[in-house]
Amino acid sequence: MTVRSRRPRARGMRVLVGVGTMGVVVGMVAACGASAEDDSDPDQRSFALPGRTLTVDSDDSALEVVVSDDVKDRNVRVTRWFDGRTVMGESPKVTWNMDKDRLTFRVKCSGVISNCSAKHRVVVPRDVALTILNKDGKVTATGLREPLKVRTADGSVTVQDARGPLDLSSVDGSVRAVDVTSKRISATSRDGSVRLELAAAPDRVEVRSKDGSVNVALPVTKSGGDGGAASYRVDSETVDGGSDISVPRDTRSPHHVSVRSVDGSVTVRSAN
Incomplete structure (x- = not known):
């Protein structure tokens, strides 16, 4: 009887410790804001542009667009900075995709607590007519x-x-x-x-x-x-x-x- 009475108490203590630990983790994620500027090793990619029009479609990211210094360069060059963390959710994910003349950036960041920050720098050819669609950035x-x-x-x-x-x-x-x-x-x-x-x-x-x-x-x-x-x-x-x-x-x-x-x-x- 004594053993049985102790085991529930021990399990209860472990649950309380687990909840306390989770609270600390949640507090740390909430307190430490994500910043794309902290990404010291950004991703880079180049996309071929078939024509002279480009649409950049982005969610949850800051965008910086500049013109290429090379007049012969027909590619769209992207540098991406990202920092993110979640609690009780899927791992943060960032994607980029070029479909014809539409370049799409997406950030997936969800959980009980989520904190993500993204920034994209896009270098475009000099003769491109540009459309930018952006939400939350x-x-x-x-x-x-x-x-x-x-x-x-x-x-x-x-x-x-x-x-x-x-x-x-x-x-x-x-x-x-x-x-x-x-x-x-x-x-x-x-x-x-x-x-x-x-x-x-x-x-x-x-x-x-x-x-x-x-x-x-x-x-x-x-x-x-x-x-x-x-x-x-x-x-x-x-x-x-x-x-x-x-x-x-x-x-x-x-x-x-x-x-x-x-x-x-x-x-x-x-x-x-």
Whole structure:
């Protein structure tokens, strides 16, 4: 009888120790946030691109897109950083796949506690028209010369030194374009600000924002050193937000700027 009474108590103690140990493990995973920057040995891969269009489709990853320095390079080159851990779930998994002109990145990270972080750097040929579809991660694109279309959810968009037409949209994230010479720009944001800083007078800029401010900086000195001034046909409308338009205005100007904002201020100002 004594032996029998001791065994249940011993098993109970082992269960309690197991639960305590699991609690410590869960706490450690929750406290130690995963960071792709901690990956000191990133994976690399090259994908052949059959044409001059590319769609990058990504979930749960930060994206950095740049243009290749080699004008003859027709491949898409990817570097991937990843760090992840789970408790009581499948091992984290990251995949990449190229199907014709669509490059897909996926991150699988699930469990009672899961903590994963991924980042992809994509180097594209110089003459590629690019579409980026991203969810749960910021997007940065630099140096693109051809049309760029970006759609994000739960992530910001930053474009630098672009020349081709821009079509940028974000839900729950800001949109920013800096030092761009694009002639046509469309920027839409919901629950995030829009900031455009243009280095050349555009033909048309169209901005739509809900629950976020809009700030557009336009050059008012024409390029070429002739000392002339650029003026703009500005069409602005705000709901529950102030408006400050300080660039030279002309209803006959070929440079058209259209801004609509709900629950956010609008500023259209000089960039120089």
